[in-house]
Amino acid sequence: MGPGPSNVAPSVLQAMSRPLVGHLDPAFVQMMEEIKGMLRGVFQTQNEMTFPVSGTGSAGMEFCFVNLIEPGDEVVVGVNGVFGTRMVEVAERCGAKVTKVEAPWGRIIEPQQIADALKQCRPKLVAVVHAETSTGVLTPVEEIARLAHEAAALFVLDTVTSLGGCSVKIDAWQVDAVYSGTQKCLSCPPGLAPVSLSKRALETAARRKRKVQSWYLDVNLLSSYWGQERVYHHTAPITMNYALHEALRLTLEEGLENRFRRHQQNHESLKSGLAAMGLRLAAQEGHQLWQLNTVTVPDGVDEAAVRKRLLSDFNIEIGAGLGPLKGKIWRVGLMGETSTKENVKTFLRALGQILKDSGRKVDLEAALAAAG
């Protein structure tokens, strides 16, 4: 129940114990096509270049920036947590001139802020984080995408924590480049970064004046392997692709809308239970993530001691706050397979017990009743 990796379904674990085949084996090539097709399903896109990059979510972030940015390009990045901050760092290492649009950690990036920034510069792309795993906030992005396109910029979106847990509509929102991770709401082990590029983004990468600074992440080369030509580029992580194939199958079998509803219901259940225990969520009301709940640590409670006891006595992992939120919040993941009513109640019971033991008054029965 941390901020990822989430729990993994038994059939996904089982898929990884299948014997290895080669990265150009006809059986694997067939599986690659199925993975691309299922990823298009979860990203809700028709983009041809929709595939998993052979690295974790951060490699997906780097993939988007190294392919689209050339030294001297202007970019606008929304920063309201760790991952917006990371985007700035990655963009600068590509030689970009970055305009930061900042919001307090725990609040969304407002479209008006992006509109204001776009009056001051002519960026090649605008990038924001959909679900900020460090703060638990979900920024609505449709309006921001519209503003970016009006300014003739590409729109880049981080969906590491949102994909598979709440609505992500790449085509409807007109996202040009998107990346995610496998270990959050898709409930697959970490190791791959699903990405998708629009035609406009691919053209931008193809028209570059200088080569992409990363050979490993160069989409112009990767598209020859993941496309129809099957030119050897690198040895794909076969086993991780077995896992992703099965995780995507389970995701689509449940159905995206059912899956989103499950995430929402368990979030509401947790929130109600916590409220009955006198605890509240830290993220902006109305924009709280269903899959990653940031809980404000009450005054007088030792944040780290609680986490430690949850792990040692109750076998429950949750996450700590990062950066300015260190010591101030707990991060409770309800992602993918982990998002169950049973987990919500187990967590409430464990947390309630620990708080009680530390001398706090907690009405655990009321909390469990509120959780439903």
Place this chain on the structure above:
Amino acid sequence: MGPGPSNVAPSVLQAMSRPLVGHLDPAFVQMMEEIKGMLRGVFQTQNEMTFPVSGTGSAGMEFCFVNLIEPGDEVVVGVNGVFGTRMVEVAERCGAKVTKVEAPWGRIIEPQQIADALKQCRPKLVAVVHAETSTGVLTPVEEIARLAHEAAALFVLDTVTSLGGCSVKIDAWQVDAVYSGTQKCLSCPPGLAPVSLSKRALETAARRKRKVQSWYLDVNLLSSYWGQERVYHHTAPITMNYALHEALRLTLEEGLENRFRRHQQNHESLKSGLAAMGLRLAAQEGHQLWQLNTVTVPDGVDEAAVRKRLLSDFNIEIGAGLGPLKGKIWRVGLMGETSTKENVKTFLRALGQILKDSGRKVDLEAALAAAG
């Protein structure tokens, strides 16, 4: 029996079906330390920074170059196959001025060639491929390392295919930066790139004037996660690390010398069997790889048709030639778990049958007897 991924031991496959824990979980941190320790064992090094990069072997290559090179640096690269060619490409994308030292594909890089090149330039590093997977040749590197150090350059080595299959002595040979892959002679699925950096290499990375162009591969950040501080950088591929842990345990349990001897014996067995069938190895005599055997396709034989039938009728995958060797060689892997006498005989029987069916005269009994 292709050029990797090799077969994987049942206990390695099983390790991957263990439940996920977090990337900062105390149990995982303990496992990280054990992986580092075992990797030091197989690399034969005391280097503190010895760990698996979260990507495939090519990400390991990129890791070495992006951390050590700054724009304008001179480098010398030995090129005698696909992977030397790739090193040049990666180095150039880091802004390096590259001097290529070329040998025909299938032959080693001679120390004298490196010595000659070092008279013409003042490189920051000299890089060569130990075991060229594209040609089946093993370049002796101890003398080249000495020449590099005499010229005050770092020495970088690609051991993707050599590590775990033949002697790789990082400290004795004074290699400053080395990378490998998991899917060859370590018999672990692809997805991680073991690397090791000497103190001198780490100092070079720490003293850089500009930041490493890849955030994902920046050793200055990665060493805070893989070192004692445990600062979150990216979400490590947990499951792949479970697999690597078990694969390394098996490697060291067998013993490096025993393992190398097994690879040598099965190579010799294959070579003798092929010779009795009138087939010969393509790589330079005296420098042929044990783990990857390149077989010259006899005149009048359809290279691709043979490979296709091996796969469809005998369930055996082998590799095709790349670049100038396309259509001219087969690449037969005897790596890690795949390196068994039984596999050698099964392959000889299958290949003999196919050649016979195509009208060639083959003394299969003699070939099997020669294989021993």
